[in-house]
Each structure stands twice: as structure tokens, then as C-alpha cells.
Amino acid sequence: MxxxxxxxxxxxxxxxxxxxxxxxxxxxxxxxxxxxxxxxxxxxxxxxxxxxxxxxxxxxxxxxxxxxxxxxxxxxxxxxxxxxxxxxxxxxxxxxxxxxxxxxxxxxxxxxxxxxxxxxxxxxxxxxxxxxxxxxxxxxxxxxxxxxxxxxxxxxxxxxxxxxxxxxxxxxxxxxxTFPDRETMQKIVSVHYPDVSKQLVAEAMEVFFEIRQIPGLKKKPSTSELIDWLKLLMADEIPDEILKNRDASKAIPPLYGALLKNEQDVHLLERLAFMHRRESRG
Structure with a gap:
């Protein structure tokens, strides 16, 4: 076998x-x-x-x-x-x-x-x-x-x-x-939530991989945290548009507690959002 x-x-x-x-x-x-x-x-x-x-x-x-x-x-x-x-x-x-x-x-x-x-x-x-x-x-x-x-x-x-x-x-x-690429991650999500909105998954994964690429994170969100986050997004019926049209000056995603596991990483994203706002004003 x-x-x-x-x-x-x-x-x-x-x-x-x-x-x-x-x-x-x-x-x-x-x-x-x-x-x-x-x-x-x-x-x-x-x-x-x-x-x-x-x-x-x-x-x-x-x-x-x-x-x-x-x-x-x-x-x-x-x-x-x-x-x-x-x-x-x-x-x-x-x-x-x-x-x-x-x-x-x-x-x-x-x-x-x-x-x-x-x-x-x-x-x-x-x-x-x-x-x-x-x-x-x-x-x-x-x-x-x-x-x-x-x-x-x-x-x-x-x-x-x-x-x-x-x-x-x-x-x-x-x-x-190795950490799953987007294609493999898509398959993993489909196993857990076969009926989830494809648009929601696409927008959520965009946010998820963006956060993982931020340098200096103490703990990058993992596969299990993406699964938990999607479950919350579906339970709270968060519209796809909220993720798609998110404001870069507000770097913290909705229900971020499923993705970020310590205050240092939350503060890091808040600082990035603050810097983005300053650049926008300039």
C-alpha cells in the first residue's frame, strides 16, 4: 500500500x-x-x-x-x-x-x-x-x-x-x-470548506500571503490560522468587498486575532499603516 x-x-x-x-x-x-x-x-x-x-x-x-x-x-x-x-x-x-x-x-x-x-x-x-x-x-x-x-x-x-x-x-x-504555495493552499481550503465562496477565498488568501511577506513578523500566520480565519469570515458573513477594497492605511485585517498571535506583530502592522498614512498625506 x-x-x-x-x-x-x-x-x-x-x-x-x-x-x-x-x-x-x-x-x-x-x-x-x-x-x-x-x-x-x-x-x-x-x-x-x-x-x-x-x-x-x-x-x-x-x-x-x-x-x-x-x-x-x-x-x-x-x-x-x-x-x-x-x-x-x-x-x-x-x-x-x-x-x-x-x-x-x-x-x-x-x-x-x-x-x-x-x-x-x-x-x-x-x-x-x-x-x-x-x-x-x-x-x-x-x-x-x-x-x-x-x-x-x-x-x-x-x-x-x-x-x-x-x-x-x-x-x-x-x-x-515547505509552506504551501497558493495552488496547494487552494486545495487545502477546498478540503475544509468545499462550498466556500471562491471570491472570498481569493481575497482572503491575498491578505494572508501579503501578511506572511511582511519582514519582521515574530510569527507568520500558518495554514491552520488561515483555515480558522476563513471559518470566522464565513460565520460573520464578512463581504468579499471588505477584503478586496481594504484601506491600506488600516493594515489590520478584520478578525485579525485568528491570524496574528502576539502584540508585537499587531503593533508592527499598526506602524506600517501609520507610515502609509503619513506617505499618503505627503
């Missing part, structure tokens, strides 16, 4: 090729790109397209690699031993399986998403090298070796918040999701 995108996800040819290459090579697929470009959604749609279950491991700054394998709850065992509970005789009662164990133990092939790996400590990726390479790990408390019944398709996402170790990168197939 080959991934070519789904009815809910527009996949470019190079992205589909990357997914299928990673599957063929039996290597984790490392996906980077701007926030909001559909990295996490990709794993969901790959699983749906290939008819496989999806196991998601969302990484936080406090997440340790060991948690993906298993955790031993020594405190609960100590408490049960003090209470005379017979459970203490079987140490496996206090082993909590992690997402990797869950994926390795599945009877059918699954898609495993390791989401936003760059949020964790710098040593996190290196701590998973052997397990992702050999598709097995050792449980010291019980003396068992857990081996993958079926090699999972592993998709790892990163927002580039920190550099990943070279040893980890060597074991991955890498793909960077």
Missing part, C-alpha cells in the same frame, strides 16, 4: 514520496516544518489511509524516554506490601507500559506518532536510539525482552525548537514540509 494523501489531507508528491520511502526503508520518518503545516495530522491520515491503528505519544518538556518504554511504580508496590496485598508477589503488576511498548506489542502493524520531539531534553532522542534501531528493549524488573511483533511505522515531528543529535538524525528519513 502506498500513501498518496486522503480526502481530508492534501499531500504533495514529495511528502507522499517521503512517507513511502520511510516505510520501504523501515526507518522513522522525521517531519519538520512551520507550526500549523499539518505535521501531526499527517500521522493521523497515514494511519487512516493504510488502515492501521494510530498510537500517539505527545512529548512535553518533562517527558523522559523511559516513559515511552515503561515505568516501574515502586511506591505503589511498597504501599501494597505494607498492607499485605498479595499483588506484591508479581512485580509485573507495577509495570506501566509506555507508548513504544504498546506499539511493539500490537498484533497488527500500527502507526506510532512521536509528536514534537524537540520539546524534550536534548538527550531524549539519543535515549531511544537502540530501541528504535533494534525494535526491542529489556525490562530490568521482570527480566523480559520486549520485541516488536510487527515493526510500527514511526512518524516523528519537530518544530525545530532545538537541534537533534546527529546519531539520531542518521537513523531517520527526513522531510521538511
Amino acid at each position: 502506498k500513501f498518496t494523501g486522503t480526502d481530508n489531507y492534501v499531500s504533495t508528491d514529495d511528502l507522499s514520496m517521503a512517507v513511502n520511502a520511510a516505510v520501504a526503508l523501515k526507518r522513522p520518518l522525521l517531519i519538520k516544518g512551520e507550526p500549523g503545516t499539518g505535521k501531526t495530522l499527517l500521522a493521523e491520515e497515514v494511519a487512516a489511509s493504510l488502515g492501521m491503528p494510530l498510537i500517539q505519544w505527545h512529548i512535553k518538556s518533562t517527558t523522559k524516554a523511559q516513559q515511552g518504554l515503561y515505568e516501574y511504580d515502586a511506591v505503589s508496590r511498597l504501599r501494597d506490601s505494607q498492607l499485605g496485598n498479595e499483588k506484591v508477589n508479581d512485580i509485573s503488576n507495577y509495570i506501566r507500559r509506555g507508548k513504544l511498548w504498546e506499539a511493539f506489542d500490537a498484533d497488527e502493524q500500527v502507526v506510532l506518532l512521536i509528536d514534537e520531539i524537540d520539546k524534550a531534553d536534548i538527550e531524549f532522542p539519543n535515549d531511544l536510539l537502540v530501541e528504535l534501531d533494534r525494535m526491542e528493549f529489556f525490562v530490568y524488573e521482570t527480566g523480559e525482552t520486549v520485541k516488536a511483533k510487527k515493526r510500527p511505522i514511526i512518524i516523528i515531528t519537530s518544530n525545530n525548537e532545538k537541534e537533534l543529535p546527529d546519531a539520531f538524525l542518521r537513523r531517520c528519513f527526513f522531510h521538511f514540509i
Whole structure:
């Protein structure tokens, strides 16, 4: 089976090729790109397209690699031993399986998403090298070796918040999701809102790409923010003309809170509008 995108996800040819290459090579697929470009959604749609279950491991700054394998709850065992509970005789009662164990133990092939790996400590990726390479790990408390019944398709996402170790990168197939061009963006919008006014989309995208091109923006609006903005424009029944005939001296677009996510960028657009007004008077 080959991934070519789904009815809910527009996949470019190079992205589909990357997914299928990673599957063929039996290597984790490392996906980077701007926030909001559909990295996490990709794993969901790959699983749906290939008819496989999806196991998601969302990484936080406090997440340790060991948690993906298993955790031993020594405190609960100590408490049960003090209470005379017979459970203490079987140490496996206090082993909590992690997402990797869950994926390795599945009877059918699954898609495993390791989401936003760059949020964790710098040593996190290196701590998973052997397990992702050999598709097995050792449980010291019980003396068992857990081996993958079926090699999972592993998709790892990163927002580039920190550099990943070279040893980890060597074991991955890498793909960077470039920001969609207008044609691809049009297809993405059509997937979400098939009945939206073409004129509204055209004018909204004009404003959207103009904002993205403004130098000095702290956070450029992403695909997901354009989708949210269009939803609001439709809900509030904003006429196409308001966007088409917008006043350049009022650089802030209507319902800008869906596009701009910090006060610095709002102030930047306000300053540009002010400068435009001064030039117009001159």
C-alpha cells in the first residue's frame, strides 16, 4: 500500500514520496516544518489511509524516554506490601507500559506518532536510539525482552525548537514540509470548506500571503490560522468587498486575532499603516 494523501489531507508528491520511502526503508520518518503545516495530522491520515491503528505519544518538556518504554511504580508496590496485598508477589503488576511498548506489542502493524520531539531534553532522542534501531528493549524488573511483533511505522515531528543529535538524525528519513504555495493552499481550503465562496477565498488568501511577506513578523500566520480565519469570515458573513477594497492605511485585517498571535506583530502592522498614512498625506 502506498500513501498518496486522503480526502481530508492534501499531500504533495514529495511528502507522499517521503512517507513511502520511510516505510520501504523501515526507518522513522522525521517531519519538520512551520507550526500549523499539518505535521501531526499527517500521522493521523497515514494511519487512516493504510488502515492501521494510530498510537500517539505527545512529548512535553518533562517527558523522559523511559516513559515511552515503561515505568516501574515502586511506591505503589511498597504501599501494597505494607498492607499485605498479595499483588506484591508479581512485580509485573507495577509495570506501566509506555507508548513504544504498546506499539511493539500490537498484533497488527500500527502507526506510532512521536509528536514534537524537540520539546524534550536534548538527550531524549539519543535515549531511544537502540530501541528504535533494534525494535526491542529489556525490562530490568521482570527480566523480559520486549520485541516488536510487527515493526510500527514511526512518524516523528519537530518544530525545530532545538537541534537533534546527529546519531539520531542518521537513523531517520527526513522531510521538511515547505509552506504551501497558493495552488496547494487552494486545495487545502477546498478540503475544509468545499462550498466556500471562491471570491472570498481569493481575497482572503491575498491578505494572508501579503501578511506572511511582511519582514519582521515574530510569527507568520500558518495554514491552520488561515483555515480558522476563513471559518470566522464565513460565520460573520464578512463581504468579499471588505477584503478586496481594504484601506491600506488600516493594515489590520478584520478578525485579525485568528491570524496574528502576539502584540508585537499587531503593533508592527499598526506602524506600517501609520507610515502609509503619513506617505499618503505627503
